[in-house]
Amino acid sequence: MKVSLLVAAALLISGAQTLKAQQAGKPEDTEVWEPVPKVVAPGVSSTAAPSDALILFDGKNLDQWVSTDDRNAPAKWTVAGGIMTVNKTAGNIETKRSFTNYQLHLEWRVPANISGTGQARGNSGLFLASIGKGDAGYELQILDSYNNKTYVNGMAGSIYKQIIPLANPTRKPGEWQTYDVIWTAPTFAAGGAVQTPARVTVLFNGVLVQNNVSLLGPTVYIGKPTYQNHGAAPIKLQSHGDKSEPLSFRNIWIRELPVVAQ
Numbered sequence: 001m002k003v004s005l006l007v008a009a010a011l012l013i014s015g016a017q018t019l020k021a022q023q024a025g026k027p028e029d030t031e032v033w034e035p036v037p038k039v040v041a042p043g044v045s046s047t048a049a050p051s052d053a054l055i056l057f058d059g060k061n062l063d064q065w066v067s068t069d070d071r072n073a074p075a076k077w078t079v080a081g082g083i084m085t086v087n088k089t090a091g092n093i094e095t096k097r098s099f100t101n102y103q104l105h106l107e108w109r110v111p112a113n114i115s116g117t118g119q120a121r122g123n124s125g126l127f128l129a130s131i132g133k134g135d136a137g138y139e140l141q142i143l144d145s146y147n148n149k150t151y152v153n154g155m156a157g158s159i160y161k162q163i164i165p166l167a168n169p170t171r172k173p174g175e176w177q178t179y180d181v182i183w184t185a186p187t188f189a190a191g192g193a194v195q196t197p198a199r200v201t202v203l204f205n206g207v208l209v210q211n212n213v214s215l216l217g218p219t220v221y222i223g224k225p226t227y228q229n230h231g232a233a234p235i236k237l238q239s240h241g242d243k244s245e246p247l248s249f250r251n252i253w254i255r256e257l258p259v260v261a262q
Contacts, residue, residue, distance in 0.1 A: 046206075047105060047178060049253040056095060056235075057084060057252040068092035068236055069133050077239075083109075086124060086239050086246035093239070094130045098232035101257040104128075104181040109248045110144040112174025116244040118150040119143065122173065124247045125160065127236035128183045128200060131218060131228070137236055138198060139219040140179065140210075142247065145170040157202060157209040160219045165202075165209035176250070178205050182257075185232070186215075192229040 041051035049055060056064045059082030065075035068091060075093035078085045110122035122144035127137035138159070145156035145168055152158065156177070157165030171177055180203040187195040197217075202210035217225030237249065 047107065047251060049105070049251075050255065053105075053253040053255050054097075055253050057249065059083065059250060062093070064096055065093045065237075066096055068094045068130065083248045083250045085248045086237075088239050088246055091239050092127075092130075092134070092236055094127070094234040094236035096234070098234050099129075099183075099254065099256060100185045100232045100259050102181075102183050103255040103257060104179070104183065104235065105251065105253050106179045106181075106249065107176050107251045108142055108179070109176050109250075110173040111245040111247070112172075114144055114173045114245055117148065119154060121148050121244055122247055123238075123240040123244070125236075125238035125240070126179060126181075127219075127238065128181065129185060129198070129218075129230070129233035130236035131230045131233050135219070135221075135238060137218055137233070138200075138215060139238070140181065140200070140202060142238070144173055146172050157204045159200065159210065159213065159215060161221065162216055162219070162225065163210060163213050165204065166211065167204075167207050167209055169205040169207040169209070171205060179203070180206075182212075184257075185259075186227060186230075188227075188229045194227045197227070 038052070043049050061079060062075040062077060062084065067073040067075055076090035077087045077093055106126060108124070114122050122142070124142040125135070125139040126142055127135070127139050130137040141154060141156055141158045141160045143150070143154070143156045152164045153161055155165065155168065156170050157168065182201040184199040186198040189195045198215040199212055200210055200215065201212045217227045219225065235254070
């Protein structure tokens with residue numbers, strides 16, 4: 001009992017001292033004035049690129065993209081009417097530039113006449129970091145999930161085969177869908193071990209579906225994911241091998257974010 005009273009008394013004294021110090025201080029003591037954040041002009045709409053964004057696709061050409069299988073070859077998807085459409089015979093495409101942490105905006109559309117069911121219905125993928133040829137990397141699934149039943153860690157808005165989305169805000173086929181992504185790349189220790197895992201936040205048509213989730217590693221179709229050491233990486237779009245009508249994309253832009261020391 002005496003010990004408890006002594007502890008309580010000590011806490012009261014400490015609290016009184018803290019309050020006295022606060023009262024003796026000035027509001028200016030806790031004001032931070034530098035560094036001053038840079039001025040960024042927002043887009044004229046919720047989907048328009050802000051002033052410091054790099055435009056990855058503006059409807060005109062694929063100058064910012066290359067073939068995933070041969071990075072010396074240009075991307076060979078179709079560009080017409082301000083949109084680009086998957087060319088399933090040309091394989092995946094990815095950005096010329098590599099990125100670490102970023103904010104990404106991308107719009108995609110499943111054709112109104114889409115056929116097939118499950119994973120064979122409007123299947124593509126946004127690889128948040130491409131770490132090799134083919135489908136190697138961290139995949140945010142793209143799929144027609146409007147009244148289309150499939151495994152829930154493979155539906156639109158999922159981190160494929162890893163994390164189920166918090167909701168399904170998919171619009172009907174033929175309507176444009178929007179992904180807004182905040183990507184924090186994984187970091188690795190000198191020996192190659194994971195220091196901090198990759199993390200991602202995803203807004204799907206304005207609805208939060210991934211809330212700063214931690215990834216288990218790159219996407220794998222079979223088995224459990226495991227990390228491999230890598231640095232900055234391109235962003236990849238998938239040309240899926242199903243036989244359904246190809247998807248289209250428009251209005252893709254990115255803002256690089258600072259790498260925070262761990």
